[in-house]
Every structure is written in C-alpha cells, then in structure tokens.
Amino acid sequence: MMTITLIWGIVITVCCCLWIIFGIRRRKTGEPPLENGLIPYLGCALKFGANPLEFLRANQRKHGHVFTCKLMGKYVHFITNSLSYHKVLCHGKYFDWKKFHYTTSAKAFGHSSIDPNDGNTTENINDTFIKTLQGDALNCLSEAMMENLQLVLRPPNFPKSRSAAWVSEGMYAFCYRVMFEAGYLTLFGRDLTKTEAQRAQILNDLDNFKEFDRVFPALVAGFPIHVFKTAHQAREKLAEDLKHETLRTRDHVSELIRLRMFLNDTLTTFDDMEKAKTHLAVLWASQANTIPATFWSLFHMIRNPEAMKAASEEVNEALMNAGQTLSFEGNLISLNQTQLNDLPVLDSIIKEALRLSSASLNIRTAKKDFTLHLEDGSYNIRKDDIIALYPQLMHLDPEIYPDPLTFKYDRYLDANRKPKTTFYSNGVKLKYYYMPFGSGAMICPGRWFAVQEIKQFLILMLSYFELELVESHYKCPLLDQSRAGLGILPPLNDVQFKYKLKQLRRCA
Numbered sequence: 252m253m254t255i256t257l258i259w260g261i262v263i264t265v266c267c268c269l270w271i272i273f274g275i276r277r278r279k280t281g282e283p284p285l286e287n288g289l290i291p292y293l294g295c296a297l298k299f300g301a302n303p304l305e306f307l308r309a310n311q312r313k314h315g316h317v318f319t320c321k322l323m324g325k326y327v328h329f330i331t332n333s334l335s336y337h338k339v340l341c342h343g344k345y346f347d348w349k350k351f352h353y354t355t356s357a358k359a360f361g362h363s364s365i366d367p368n369d370g371n372t373t374e375n376i377n378d379t380f381i382k383t384l385q386g387d388a389l390n391c392l393s394e395a396m397m398e399n400l401q402l403v404l405r406p407p408n409f410p411k412s413r414s415a416a417w418v419s420e421g422m423y424a425f426c427y428r429v430m431f432e433a434g435y436l437t438l439f440g441r442d443l444t445k446t447e448a449q450r451a452q453i454l455n456d457l458d459n460f461k462e463f464d465r466v467f468p469a470l471v472a473g474f475p476i477h478v479f480k481t482a483h484q485a486r487e488k489l490a491e492d493l494k495h496e497t498l499r500t501r502d503h504v505s506e507l508i509r510l511r512m513f514l515n516d517t518l519t520t521f522d523d524m525e526k527a528k529t530h531l532a533v534l535w536a537s538q539a540n541t542i543p544a545t546f547w548s549l550f551h552m553i554r555n556p557e558a559m560k561a562a563s564e565e566v567n568e569a570l571m572n573a574g575q576t577l578s579f580e581g582n583l584i585s586l587n588q589t590q591l592n593d594l595p596v597l598d599s600i601i602k603e604a605l606r607l608s609s610a611s612l613n614i615r616t617a618k619k620d621f622t623l624h625l626e627d628g629s630y631n632i633r634k635d636d637i638i639a640l641y642p643q644l645m646h647l648d649p650e651i652y653p654d655p656l657t658f659k660y661d662r663y664l665d666a667n668r669k670p671k672t673t674f675y676s677n678g679v680k681l682k683y684y685y686m687p688f689g690s691g692a693m694i695c696p697g698r699w700f701a702v703q704e705i706k707q708f709l710i711l712m713l714s715y716f717e718l719e720l721v722e723s724h725y726k727c728p729l730l731d732q733s734r735a736g737l738g739i740l741p742p743l744n745d746v747q748f749k750y751k752l753k754q755l756r757r758c759a
C-alpha cells in the first residue's frame with residue numbers, strides 16, 4: 252500500500268515538474284504581461300468565466316491596458332484601452348477572422364466545416380450575408396418584418412381580442428414569443444395554405460430553440476452536444492423543420508435563405524440535414540441577441556416615463572407625417588427605410604439599452620508572429636495567439652459614459668436632438684465608442700436589420716397598446732452573466748408587465 256502511494260506521489264510530482272518546466276509559457280521580451288493561471292490547460296478560465304468584467308478590470312489594475320491570459324489552453328491578449336481599438340483593427344493583415352468562428356459554428360450546430368479551405372463548400376458566406384442583409388435586400392426584409400410583427404401582435408392572435416382588459420405577462424417571455432415568430436416568418440417564409448399548422452410548428456420550434464440556446468455557452472466552451480440529451484434532440488428537431496423540402500413549400504422566403512438554399516445546393520457537398528443545420532446557424536444569429544435586445548429596449552422605455560413620452564411623441568409624429576392611420580381591421584402600418592431611419596429618440600433608447608446589456612468578446616487569431624502597435628506601446632504577439640477586445644469595459648467606463656450604470660434615454664442625442672456621435676476618453680475623441688455588434692471584418696452583417704426590427708416592435712407596441720409595469724418601481728433585473736462573451740445578456744429573471752389594446756378607430 253505504502254509503495255503504491257509512493258509511486259503515485261512520484262508520478263504526480265514528476266508531472267507537476269514537467270508542467271512547470273514545459274507547460275507554462277514564459278513571457279519573452281516585448282510581450283504583454285502574462286497570467287498563466289494555476290490550473291493546467293484551463294489557466295484563468297474559471298475566474299474569467301465567473302465574472303469577465305471584474306476579472307479584466309482586476310488585471311487592468313495590476314498590469315495596465317494590455318495583458319495576456321491563458322484560457323482553455325489558448326493565450327489571449329486582451330486590449331482594454333478603448334483609444335487603442337482602432338489601432339488593433341489596423342492590423343487586419345495579421346489576423347485570421349474566420350478560423351475560430353467556422354470551428355465554433357460547426358461544433359455548435361453540427362454541420363461539417365464551412366471553411367472553403369476544407370473543401371466542403373466554395374461559398375463565401377460573408378459575401379452572402381452582406382448581399383442579403385444590407386442595401387436593397389434590407390428593404391424587403393424590413394417590409395416583411397413589419398407585416399409579420401403585425402400578424403403576430405394584432406387580432407385574432409391577440410388574446411381576448413378586442414376586449415378592453417389588461418393582459419399581464421412576463422415581458423421577456425412576450426418579447427421572445429413575438430420576435431421569434433415574426434423573425435422566423437420573415438427569414439423562412441410563410442406557408443399560406445396552412446397558417447395555423449405553421450404557427451403551431453413555430454411555437455414548437457420556439458421551445459426547442461430555448462432548450463438548445465440554454466446550452467449554447469457550453470457548446471462554445473467546447474463541450475460536445477451529446478452531453479446534453481434534450482438540447483441535442485431539440486437541435487435535431489429545429490434542423491428537421493429547416494430542410495429544403497419544407498422550405499420549398501413556403502412563400503415569401505427571404506433573399507438570405509433563398510440564396511443560401513441555391514448556393515447550398517450548388518456549391519456544397521453537404522447532405523440535407525447539414526444544409527438545414529447551416530440555416531439553423533442563421534436562425535440562431537438572427538434571434539439569440541435580438542430577443543434580449545428587444546426586451547431591454549422595451550423594459551427601459553416603459554420604466555422611464557421621460558423616455559416613454561419622448562418615444563410616443565416621436566412615433567406619433569412619424570406616423571402622422573407618413574399618413575398612417577391606426578386601426579385594428581384596416582391597413583397595416585408601414586414605414587419605409589427613410590422614415591424608419593429618421594427616429595433619433597428610438598435609436599438612442601435602443602443604443603442605450605444595448606450599451607447596458609451587451610457583453611460580446613471580439614476575437615481574432617494571429618496568423619503569424621508580429622508586433623502590435625498601439626496608442627500606448629508595441630507588443631510582440633506569437634502565431635496562433637488570440638487578440639481579444641471586450642467592449643463592455645468601454646461601455647461601462649465612467650469617463651466615456653458618466654454614471655454608466657444608469658439608463659439615460661437621450662445619451663445618444665445631441666443638443667439639437669440629433670444623433671450624438673462624439674464621445675471622449677482622456678480628452679481624446681473616440682473612433683469606437685459603441686460596439687455591441689462587434690468590429691472590423693467580423694462586425695455583425697445583420698446590424699441594420701436588427702435595429703430596424705427592434706424599432707418596428709417598439710413602434711407597434713406604442714401604437715397599438717397601453718403599456719405598464721405591474722410593479723411600477725420594479726428594480727432592474729440583473730444580467731445573466733453565464734452568457735458573457737456571446738452578445739446581449741438576457742435578464743436573470745423575467746419582469747411582469749401589462750398591456751391593453753388602445754381604443755383605436757374602427758374601420759367601417
């Protein structure tokens with residue numbers, strides 16, 4: 252017994268020595284200060300995962316604006332000075348933007364590699380997104396979303412249709428249901444012959460989406476989906492409903508999905524289920540951040556009487572100028588791009604809500620050894636290391652945003668009530684001061700559409716309903732930190748609100 256214990260003791264000591272000698276990276280001249288962490292492979296991952304903002308602030312105090320942390324076997328260089336963000340983006344030729352994203356997408360959604368270098372596809376997916384989510388394509392998407400939102404929000408889908416009674420519901424659950432259904436119809440089209448059956452299918456998909464999305468942070472962290480049996484089943488069911496044979500029976504399928512179907516059929520070697528899983532990735536990208544962003548925009552607007560008043564006035568004026576009359580049975584409200592873009596108060600409310608709730612991690616991988624030249628120094632970076640920006644540090648910096656934890660609906664309005672675009676750090680005007688949609692080559696291609704659809708939702712809520720919180724002095728819910736790094740954080744708990752149809756003009 253003694254001998255076995257002794258042998259184990261020696262083995263463990265030798266492993267520890269080997270790890271200390273060979274496993275721990277040593278900082279070389281010109282490299283940023285280094286935190287290896289105490290746990291082999293994980294490094295600082297547990298501390299980072301527990302509270303990324305506090306972890307980064309503590310390291311910033313200890314090391315300054317640039318430092319390196321070992322996380323899950325990777326060396327990540329955090330650049331935390333917002334004045335340096337534009338400098339980082341100037342080093343694009345040294346970065347591989349795609350490697351991390353392609354690998355993560357394949358792992359999480361279960362399709363083969365979409366990296367053209369791996370030979371399964373020749374589609375340039377970035378080009379497809381830009382072509383189909385921006386410019387002229389945005390007009391069609393936006394029109395379809397406005398129509399679908401009204402289909403979901405207006406009678407007969409509205410519970411207790413036409414009654415003047417208040418309906419109470421969890422606000423997050425409400426935003427989830429409305430945005431998911433309207434967004435799904437907008438991207439994947441409508442089955443005009445089976446409206447009710449399709450609605451039931453979408454609501455079923457909604458439950459599956461929630462189940463799958465719940466484990467998404469674990470999938471990104473590298474856990475295999477087989478560990479999560481129900482989430483795995485949910486993912487397969489979601490993909491089943493996105494197979495090409497089903498989508499071909501739909502009307503008004505978005506340009507994004509039509510083009511992806513065509514390219515998937517011509518440029519890839521994927522089987523039917525894999526093609527469907529690449530559509531599931533698009534569904535996730537279009538919903539996972541938009542839903543919590545919609546919640547926070549509505550919540551802060553309703554909770555702040557001044558914001559609510561300013562937003563209502565702006566919306567009433569915009570509808571009047573556009574000659575739109577509100578009625579439940581009559582025409583749907585419709586605003587074109589120019590009219591939607593000319594709503595600075597709503598823009599400011601949405602920006603402020605996203606500033607307070609966004610926690611995305613912007614990642615690039617170094618293609619080769621190079622020197623990163625920043626505002627406050629130059630740093631040597633090794634091949635395959637990761638450069639990371641965590642814009643939440645900037646969004647909550649009191650020097651840039653005084654009283655940073657308070658929602659101020661007009662923070663992004665200037666003295667003339669026009670969009671405010673000048674923000675300063677250390678007396679220097681910032682090039683980047685608002686980054687919930689990422690940055691550089693990986694910036695969200697759906698950002699214009701995302702803002703349009705949240706705006707449309709707010710316009711319709713203000714136009715058709717009276718809105719109140721059930722408890723008027725409800726404290727702001729905490730952010731769900733388990734999703735930090737992935738984008739907009741949802742609330743940790745739901746908030747009850749009530750809504751009632753406004754007494755609108757009836758059509759003859």
Ligand code: HEM
Nearest residue numbers: 377380536537540541544611687688689693695696697701
């Ligand atoms: C408030 C809502 C949204 C936020 C905050 C948001 C944020 C982001 C961020 C931060 C990224 C980059 C991720 C990275 O660097 O790894 C991203 C990527 C992406 N987003 Fe969004 N997004 C939103 C809504 C949308 C919508 C409505 C769409 C529409 C389809 C969309 C489509 C995409 C796509 C396709 C990508 C991947 C781009 C690529 O891999 O080339 N997003 N989004």
